[in-house]
Amino acid sequence: xxxxxxxxxxxxxxxxxxxxxxxxxxxxxxxxxxxxxxxxxxxxxxxxxxxxxxxxxxxxxxxxxxxxxxxxxxxxxxxxxxxxxxxxxxxxxxxxxxxxxxxxxxxxxx
Amino acid sequence: xxxxxxxxxxxxxxxxxxxxxxxxxxxxxxxxxxxxxxxxxxxxxxxxxxxxxxxxxxxxxxxxxxxxxxxxxxxxxxxxxxxxxxxxxxxxxxxxxxxxxxxxxxxxxxxxxx
Numbered sequence: 001x002x003x004x005x006x007x008x009x010x011x012x013x014x015x016x017x018x019x020x021x022x023x024x025x026x027x028x029x030x031x032x033x034x035x036x037x038x039x040x041x042x043x044x045x046x047x048x049x050x051x052x053x054x055x056x057x058x059x060x061x062x063x064x065x066x067x068x069x070x071x072x073x074x075x076x077x078x079x080x081x082x083x084x085x086x087x088x089x090x091x092x093x094x095x096x097x098x099x100x101x102x103x104x105x106x107x108x109x110x
Numbered sequence: 111x112x113x114x115x116x117x118x119x120x121x122x123x124x125x126x127x128x129x130x131x132x133x134x135x136x137x138x139x140x141x142x143x144x145x146x147x148x149x150x151x152x153x154x155x156x157x158x159x160x161x162x163x164x165x166x167x168x169x170x171x172x173x174x175x176x177x178x179x180x181x182x183x184x185x186x187x188x189x190x191x192x193x194x195x196x197x198x199x200x201x202x203x204x205x206x207x208x209x210x211x212x213x214x215x216x217x218x219x220x221x222x223x224x
Contacts, residue, residue, distance in 0.1 A: 023118060032210050043200050044153065051210075083116035087152060091211065098202075098213055100145075100152030 003027070004088045005019050009105045012082075018075040022088030025069045031092045033064060035073045037084040038103070044071045044087065047073065111129075111136045113180040114216035116201050122222045129188040131219050133201030141204035143168075143213065144176060146197040153200060159184055191223045 005023040012018040024096055026034065032051050036044040048062045050071075055062045056076040075082055087103040113136035123129050133142060133212040141198055145153040145168075155168030155208050173184045175193060188195055201216040 031172070034212065041198055041218060041220070043202075043217050046212055046214060049210065049212060068116075096211060097155050097158070098153075099169075102150070102152050 003090045003099060004061070004101055006086075006088055006101060006104045008102065009107070009108050011109055012075075012078060014108050015068070015077055016109050018073075018078040018082065018106060018108070019074075020073040020086050020088075020106065021070065023070045024088070024090045027068050027090050028095070031090045031096075033062065033068075033071050034089040034091060035060070035062065035089045037082075038082075038087070038090065039041045039084040044100075047086075077109075080108050080110065082106065083108045114201060114203060114214065116199075116216040116219050119217065120218060120220045122224065123191055125192055126190050129191050129221065131186040131199055131201075133184045133186070133216060133224070135184075135203050138181055139203040139205060140181075141211070142178065142203050142214065143202040143204075144186045145200045145202065145215075147173065147196075147200060148197050155164075156186065156199075162185075182206070191221075193223050194221045195221065199223060216223075 016060050032049050034049040038044045050062045050105040064071045084107050085103040089098050091098050115134045117132045144156040145157040147153045154170045156174050159165045159178040177185045199219045202213040204211045
């Protein structure tokens, strides 16, 4: 079973920041938070991951609460190409399984 | 994209026939995974491999077998395909540090069992 809870859908205006929340209240100390997205029926695309500190890369920022029970993925300037299903996953070290839930379907509106 | 290819990309077959899907990687990664994705669902793990000839079951392994005779290839076999195995199948590999294991996915194989 997925260890995360995400809203099923969200809308965001083009050019605005998209903030996608994720609850992972049962996360354990050695588990990372990963975010992926899937566009149409393509393979999931890695976005970002983190353990307890906030992380930023060229695609997005990841904000993890101090208690690590929730996180937010931020797409700073959403474009139409960011329309996709976004998955939040928690997982431990090498070989640990990824459990995908149903994710959040983000629609970027022109 | 971590040099992952899947073949075939599309396949239509009949109930009761054997089917083998291939995942090929070029970067010598140790861990490889097979997932399936059905409409309205996230990906579910079928089997994974942690080395040549080392495999283990995932969440939905019934009706599937796997083999890994060399590092670069991970094969998924449906011994006798059923309509419930109509799905999109994704292969993944792990690039890992000491404590983290980011997975990268292939383009998928769309399988239809009539």
